[in-house]
Amino acid sequence: MKKYRTKYGLELIAFIFLVFASFIFVPHENAADLDLLLIPVILFFLFVFLGIKYSVDEKDVTVHSSFFSRTKIPVSAIRKIRETNNPLSSPAASLDRLEIFYNKFDSIIISPVRTEEFLKDLLAINPKIEVIRKPKRNIFSKLAL
Template sequence: MKVYKSKIGVELVAFLSLVLGGVALLLAYKGHWLGLLFVLPEAAFIMYLFMNTYYTVDGKTLKIKAGILFNSSVDIDTIRKIAETNNLLSSPAASLDRLEIEYGRFDSVLISPKDKQGFISHMLAINPNIEVQYKAK
């Protein structure tokens, strides 16, 4: 069993810090202390999700976990394609430097393993039929 932690993207952290920090500062400046009771737990929950997003390869199964919000399993033998992407869709990925995994007939998921190349190599060792598509550098 091998665990791949999610890469934490500076771009997401900066954006969320700016938005949530700005709202928190505005609420504090205006003296709306009750509003802070909503903003601060949201920030803590987002930090929890970032720290608890990971991908586990257990035998021929890829398990994808993002805190308590997302828990899914993919049979690696059903993976057809892995493509590098910066897709903005909501996903179990803490960075915009992502991999789109297409599996089954029409299913896909976006993930962001810190060790992308190691992850791809691991997938290919289990299923050499996976098509890998890299972004142009």
């Protein structure tokens, strides 16, 4: 069994920091009450972020969304994997993500740290998986109209 941790994206960490900072540094009427509420919320986010991990064995991909929640996906049921930056809520702590389509209508979005190795491991088990890459963009592609 190979284990992968989630990729932590600066964009999500900065967003969460800005949200929490706005509560801490912007004066509020009931600042003491708000601070008491903020501590459990911060601990909850840490709990969720630190609990995200993935594992691949010879039959399944297991997505651990937190310390208590996990989803098992049979590798044989995976139809395609698409690179995405979809910001929907998912067990992924980065916007550099993979969307896994499995069964007939199911999908899940993840962000493993070693994406290429993760894909290689899945393709070794199920070579029928279609991998859809994002087009590579460079700094000049926006300038060329």
